Amino acid sequence: MRGDEPFCDAHPSGHSLSHADPGGTSNTPCDEGFWHPDRADELADGALHIFSPEGADIRQTACLTEFLGRLLQCSPRDIPVTHDGFGRPVSAAPPPAAGWPPGARLCLGIAADPGRQFLAVTRDLPVALSVHTVPRGPVGELLLPFTPLERRYVQEAPEDRRAHRLAQLWTRKEAALRLTGRGGLALADEIDALSEARDGKVVIPASPAHPGGIAYVRDLPTGPRTVASAALAAPASGLRVWRFAVPRT
Known part of the structure; x- marks a missing residue:
């Protein structure tokens, strides 16, 4: 297959991607x-x-x-x-x-x-x-699956940034749980996604329903209403974001 052939009869095009949270939650040098x-x-x-x-x-x-x-x-x-x-x-x-x-x-x-x-x-x-869309409206009722530290982090943000912070924290937790095994969403309020480790390490506690483990989480650059995170089994050497442009034929 050549690089200029259509992908599933569609034309992928490039996106101009920017950092998800320039206010300080992003760990996305790329x-x-x-x-x-x-x-x-x-x-x-x-x-x-x-x-x-x-x-x-x-x-x-x-x-x-x-x-x-x-x-x-x-x-x-x-x-x-x-x-x-x-x-x-x-x-x-x-x-x-x-x-x-x-x-x-x-x-x-x-x-x-x-x-x-x-x-x-x-x-x-x-x-x-x-990957999740940033919710609209108050976030108070959405704080249940977060630790006390994470709740403070969300609530201390300017009002127009709280939903963004909450969504970014959730993608970190969800990506880490998806990486380390099934049956873990009930553990979300026990997972600290605000780890200060420079390598983004997130520890998943073991439970009868989940084996636990360690994930290395990175926020991904996205548009203003979308947040995304990737969890890896070990730190990657870097993050490279590609815009994929296909010429129209």
Whole structure:
């Protein structure tokens, strides 16, 4: 598949992405640029790569493999995808023609909110995403699944920033829980997503319903009404956000 062919009969276009919360909650230093098929080797550089495809639901395996085929410059039929217990795609094996070492894999994270979807790609590093629209109106009734420290952090913000802070904290928790196992949303009020560790470490306590674990969480740059976070099994070497432009034919 060439990089200039349509993706699922749609035309993904680039987004101008900005930091989600310039008021201080963001931990998103990153590189941004336009993706080109010649960059396929960069997917193996140890960084967290973020794409925002348009026009087709990449949670569907056919559309996902078509998009991955574009990134790797290979046929979608040559990319086997592995799913987790919820049916979410979590990894893909690059074909031999891609030149990756035997056993190497693309770890995948996918999340969507109305009008927007994100795909995270890393090499051999499990990743999970959470994306949400910033709620409108008062946030008081939404504070239940947050720790006392997080509630203060939200309530101390200017009124027009409280919903944004709350939504960003929630995506951090949800991404971390998705990464570390099923059955954990009931633990949300026990998870500190305001960790001051520079590597973004979030500790998930073990429970009878959840194995617990550690996630390394990064906020992602998004538009003004959307927030997103990625959780990884270990710190990534960097964050690279790609605008994916496809010429119209």
